[in-house]
Amino acid sequence: MQFKVKENKGLGEKVYHTVLNSGLSLFVLPKQSFSKKYAIFSTRFGSIDNSFSLEGNGEKHLKVPDGVAHFLEHKLFDQEDGNAFDHFAAYGGSPNAYTSFTQTTYLFSCTDFFPENFNLLLDFVQSPYFTEESVAKEQGIIQQEIRMYQDNPDWRVFFNLLESLYSEHPVRNDIAGSVESISFITKDILYTCYNTFYHPSNMAIFVTGDLSPQEVLALVERNMAGKSFSQPENIQRDYPMEQPEVQRKEVSQELSVSQPIINIGFKDTYNYLDGKELLFRDLACELMLELIFGKSESFYNRLYDEEIIDDLFSADYIAECTYGYTLISARTNDPDRLHHEVLMEIEQVRKRGLNEEDFNRHKRKLRGELLRSFNSLEFIANNYLAYKFRGIEFFDIVDLLQDITLEDLEKMLAEHLQEKYHAISVIKPYSG
Amino acid sequence: MLFPESKTVPININTHILPTTKFKTIIITVFIQQILDKELAARTALIPAVLERGTSGCPTYRDLRKRLEELYGAELTADVSKKGEKHVLTFSLEVINDKFVPGEKLLRRGLELLKDVLADPLLENGTFKSSYVEQEKRQLEKEINSLINDKISYALERCIQNMCYSERFGVFKYGAVSDLEKITPETLYQYYVNLLAENPIDIVIVGEVEPEKTYSLVEDIFSFSRSSRLKEIPPAEAKNVPAEIRYFQEKLPVNQGKLNLGYRTNFAYSDDEYLALLFYNGILGGFPHSKLFQNVREKASLAYYVFSRLEKHKGIQLIGSGIDVENYELALEIIEKQVELVRHGEISQEEMENTRIGLINQYKTIGDSPYNLVNFFLDGLVGESAKGLEYYIEGLQSVKKDDVVEIAQKVYLDTVYFLRSPDGEERGETV
Known part of the structure; x- marks a missing residue:
């Protein structure tokens, strides 16, 4: 098996890539001198994949309860011979998993016994074992997880916003589903989803630490040797048609918080983007938001001085293949005023244009932040695959960032941040 | 030895340098130690916020942010932390290693900027700029009040406050809102001038640097005046045997109850027994294989999260879990049962x-993160226990079950605190 090597001199990193016969992608990024080894095993199955069909399956269409990807993530740890957590414990491996809108990722870190820990990861992710009894037990645990998030104002304000921005797209549903929706999950549904989305051709592994690509590949090959896989089938994921208009303009909820929390969202209007095009849009929008709302810009400083916002104020762009949006988030005593100021500022920036000097400074900052984040093995691995699943080569960021021009930003500014496609979500303290 | 390079620069600042080629950045951290005290806490907490507003060279926050962006997005943080009964002001600046941006002198410029933030703040009539102080007072007030937004942290903090109501450890790291009002720019500035001159200051630098050159740089740049005799900041008292167990409840409209138990372990960070204490905490609730996770979550399905952790500089162990209000008794019973099992030596070889x-x-992975390294160093500094990572890695090899059981005999439950929705049976004194 031959590795393809991708090197980025600016980052001082090299990544080795190969595809196994089963269709599984393996990436290794050697990091000498680190004690920690970090490995992730990831599938393109997230909370938004709740409606799908397999091409070879006579186009049989399936709709599954909300929260099933996350439920499956919990349940995979339960093995026929006990809990996978316990097996890792003997080798000092520290396993975990997370489910996002678009993927499910299983991971561990360790210092010693890498081969043993790595084998455990490969084994448990590839050995589903669901029973009605264990599904029922997990419902209790996940109910508590959902209740925990119901009390979390940052989480609530965000999901209330997504529910308002989107009418049809499943990004509007909570990743964990609801107490009600998870009650419909059965072991058969879990097996169906597993068989659909956990085929090696829909998955990838990323390993980093003081390891050689050859030794990691040998471990994967040995682990897979005894396993047979069906021919990969094309998964047809059905995302309902989403109109650019928002579902509702405004939503608010009361929780026990010290002051209001606001999220303002601007929906982007593309239906599907991936690869360089998506990355380009992502970077251009990120930079544009920095130039308008960054901490060195007049907007932030004026509103901070007027005590409308504090240093938790943030503005970010989220770029996925099937949806994209800008999220502005703040703690404020005057949500109406802040909402108004944000809209005014966008209008004024459109009139006065963006400044070259600010642009270069923010670009410099972004480059530094990117380099800085490469101190973390977890950051590298998690982001590499998250980008890969969107058809993006993560290392391309550095060069693409250099290529972006002020004109690109101005083009984005004309297109995105449309007032007619925005919504706000507010969490208020309990009244009375 | 973890920090082989250490030197005291002429103005009585200890400088510690850890050269390593692992990271793409260089991290400079300045610690100023102060006593954690009810009278001082709000003032101490306000200092980093005011200093971060502007220096004489960068008089506005905007100027300062621009400067940081020019330095390739150098990351400046200024905050306070509570380490036992010491209050630590922390100023940190992370810059890119010059080899990734040829022609720059980011380390020097970073050090200069950090020194300006600390020792050359923007002054107005010889004192802190009053609008900055007034604004930051109100921002800090919001920050103090916002603790309630995160129910897990809020419940932990309230458990500690009730448990340590008569000790300095019961003081919140940002102080109390009622103490903010009386602070004026003049009193705050005078307080800071004394702090900067008389309190212990340590600088830690982690990254690919040459120690000798870096010491000279620090000596060159950090050239303000300091007292030759520094204040001593006393460590926390870790010994405490509670006379009785106290039960508290607090009612808020929440979906999930938060149960917290506060224990007195009677061991300090510098004690030899600290290694066995780590085992005690780990066996109970530090890992997924721990008794609490296995029994409260996996067997009884009562919770999504349950943990045990140490307040290592105060000898306190905290257990926390999110449960349904009606499961209070059951959860408490299972938790106390696990503690009891350890006390009776029911710890398997596994x-x-x-x-x-x-x-x-x-411990082996601490060295893989510059911030974890710096934190580990700070623990040694405030815990007055200058042991390297090797001490822990080797020492943990030889801890025996009997050592853990011996620890368990000296651990006492002090406080049970329950954050809960208003409906249902009463569960202790309402606070």
Whole structure:
């Protein structure tokens, strides 16, 4: 098996890539001198994949309860011979998993016994074992997880916003589903989803630490040797048609918080983007938001001085293949005023244009932040695959960032941040 | 030795340098130690916020942010932390290693900027600029009040406050809102001038640097005046045997109850027994294989999260879990049962060994993160226990089950605190 090597001199990193016969992608990024080894095993199955069909399956269409990807993530740890957590414990491996809108990722870190820990990861992710009894037990645990998030104002304000921005797209549903929706999950549904989305051709592994690509590949090959896989089938994921208009303009909820929390969202209007095009849009929008709302810009400083916002104020762009949006988030005593100021500022920036000097400074900052984040093995691995699943080569960021021009930003500014496609979500303290 | 390079620069600042080629950045951290005290806490907490507003060279926050962006997005943080009964002001600046941006002198410029933030703040009539102080007072007030937004942290903090109501450790790291009002720019500035001159200051630098050159740089740049006799900041008292167990409840409209138990371990960070205490905490609730996770979550399905952790500089152990209000008694019973089991020596060989390898793993990976390294150093500094990572990695090898059981005999439950929705049975004194 031959590795393809991708090197980025600016980052001082090299990544080795190969595809196994089963269709599984393996990436290794050697990091000498680190004690920690970090490995992730990831599938393109997230909370938004709740409606799908397999091409070879006579186009049989399936709709599954909300929260099933996350439920499956919990349940995979339960093995026929006990809990996978316990097996890792003997080798000092520290396993975990997370489910996002678009993927499910299983991971561990360790210092010693890498081969043993790595084998455990490969084994448990590839050995589903669901029973009605264990599904029922997990419902209790996940109910508590959902209740925990119901009390979390940052989480609530965000999901209330997504529910308002989107009418049809499943990004509007909570990743964990609801107490009600998870009650419909059965072991058969879990097996169906597993068989659909956990085929090696829909998955990838990323390993980093003081390891050689050859030794990691040998471990994967040995682990897979005894396993047979069906021919990969094309998964047809059905995302309902989403109109650019928002579902509702405004939503608010009361929780026990010290002051209001606001999220303002601007929906982007593309239906599907991936690869360089998506990355380009992502970077251009990120930079544009920095130039308008960054901490060195007049907007932030004026509103901070007027005590409308504090240093938790943030503005970010989220770029996925099937949806994209800008999220502005703040703690404020005057949500109406802040909402108004944000809209005014966008209008004024459109009139006065963006400044070259600010642009270069923010670009410099972004480059530094990117380099800085490469101190973390977890950051590298998690982001590499998250980008890969969107058809993006993560290392391309550095060069693409250099290529972006002020004109690109101005083009984005004309297109995105449309007032007619925005919504706000507010969490208020309990009244009375 | 973890920090082989250490020197005291002429103005009585200890400088510690850890050269390593692992990271793409260089991190400079300045610690100023102060006593944690009710009278001082709000003032101490306000200092980093005011200093971060502007220096004489960068008089506005905007100027300062621009400067940081020009330095390739150098990351400046200024905050306070509570370490036992010491209050630590922390100023940190992370810059890119010059080799990634040829032609720059980011380390020098970073050090200069950090020194300006600390020692050359923007002044107005010889004192802090009053609008900055007034604004930051109100921002800090919001920050103090916002603790309630995060129910897990809020419940932990309230458990500690009730448990340590008569001790300095019961003081919140940002102080109390009622103490903010009386602070004026003049009193705050005078307080800071004394703090900067008389309190212990340490600088830690982690990254690819040449120690000798870096000491000279620090000596060159950090050239303000300091007292030759520094204040001593006393460590916390870790010994405490509670006379009785106290039960508190607090009612808020929440979906999930938060149960917290506060224990007195009677061991300090500098004690030899600290290694066995790490085992005690780990076996109970530091890992997925721990008794609490296995029994409260996996067997009884009562909770999504349940943990045990140490307030290592105060000898306190905290157990926390999110549960349904009606499961209070059951959860409490299961938790206390696990503590009881450890006390009676019911620790399997597997639990011992899994905890050992888990703890060693944690210490081995500290060196892979510059911030974890700096934190580990700070623990040694405030805990007056200058032991390197090797001490822990080696020491953990030889801890025996009997050592853990011996620790368990000296651990006492002090406080049970329950954050809960208003409906249902009463569960202790309402606070």
